[in-house]
Amino acid sequence: MRPRLPEAEPKPFFQVPIPGEEPVQGGVVTHDQFRELTGQIELAITVQSEYLFVGSGQYEFDPSAGSGCPDVWYTFYRRNGQICIPGTSIKGAIRAIVESISNSCVSQRRGQERSQIDSAPQPCKYKKDEKSLLCPACRLFGTTGFRGRVYFSDSEPDGNIQMKIVKIGELWEPKRHENARRFYEAKIFQPITNQQPEKNFRFVEAVPKESKFRVSLQFENLSKAELGLVCHALGWDVKKDKRESAFTPKLGGAKPRCFGAVKFKPIQLRLWQENILASGLKPLILQEEEMSRFLVECLQECQRSNLLHSKSWNMLMQKLKAQNEPCPRGIY
Ligand SMILES: [Zn+2]
Known part of the structure; x- marks a missing residue:
């Protein structure tokens, strides 16, 4: 049974209702044609919350830990011995936002949960050799039988990162019953001063605030509006014809402890042209002002299209903004 405390702290998550329509x-869009936008965006990731934790599913322990010290902790994901945020994990987080802001099907719920939400849009079904209709998220990120057109590389640290073992309250999955998608807010992590191992708490190996990573977002055959939708999901909006960071998407685990808020910043954009092989053309490389102008065009194109569900977008953008409020320490 999930314990309940009478003085439960305010919950750090919110729901974005699934639109009725x-x-x-x-x-x-098939892969055999080369048209519209194909290329990649190099992105800098900066951790904005107190910590980021991407679990490896494994743990480590210190047999000589004295009392008042971490004894067992969940380790951060590593590839070839180096910490890393897997591309699939970034893609999952960005897809969840795309699904919400584009009124796409609900792909990431398990069967039992889904059956409780009769009115939620059913996942798209791709039928090979037929004219399949898919929602925006499935068209971009794929579904069973159909490979997507948007990928993220594994994300490597940019500079030296000092890992930290952090004590957090045990994580409880809130029940889902509303006809809505759940996202965690960007509140302020409350550290637990005593480092004593104890019941209902765990230790995680985390990356601290301001740590930096690099990642490459690769896309194939996207329209400008579709690329704009992905850019919106990275937390970007347009104000006075300029790109601005409107909110921080969340990556990894311990989100109920307000971990994982990151800022994505574009560094370089490469576009491949159709006749590149025939003509020996180099990819078109855009940086700084040129890149910003292009990304603003994509964001604006998305806003003009029917891809963006503006009510959901506005709600998500407001609620995901950083809040100067404490994140719960204990059970809620
Ligand atoms: Zn779908």
């Missing part, structure tokens, strides 16, 4: 479906 059906997702706007469209035909799939």
Whole structure:
């Protein structure tokens, strides 16, 4: 049984209602044509919350730990011995935002939960050799039988990162019953001063605030509006014809402890042209002002299209902004 405390702290998550209207479906874009936008955006990631934790599913322990010290802790994900945020983890987080702001199907719920939400849009079904209609998120990120057109590379640290073992209250999955998608807020982590191992607490190996990573977002055959939708999900908006960071998406685990808020910043954009092989052209490389102008065009194109569900977008953007409020320490 999940314990309940009478003085429970305010919950650090919110719900974005699933719109009543059906997702706007469209035909799939096949991979055998080379058209519209194909390329990649190099992105800098900066941790904005107190910590980021991407679990490896494993733990480590210190047999000589004295009392008042971490004894067992969950380790951060590593590839070839180096800490790393797997591309699939970034893609999952960005897809969840895209699904929400584009009124797409609900892909990431398990069967039992789904059956409780009768009115939630059913996941798209891709049928090979037929004219399949898919929602915006499935068209971009794929679904069973259909490979997506947006990927993230594994994300490597940019500079030296000092890992820290952090004590957090045990994580409880809130029940889902509303017809809504749940996201965690960006509140302020409350450290636990005593480092004593104790019941209902755990230790995690985390990356501290301001740590930096690099990642490459790769895309194939996207329209400008579709690339703009992905850019919106990275937390970007347009104000007075300039790109601005509107909120911080969340990566990794311990989100109920307000971990994982990150800022994405574009560094360089490469676009491949159709006849690159025939003509020997180099990819078009955009940076700084040129890149910003192009990304603003994509964001604006998305806002003009039917891809962005503006009510959901506005709600998500407001609620995901950093809040100067404490994140709960204990059970809620
Ligand atoms: Zn779908």
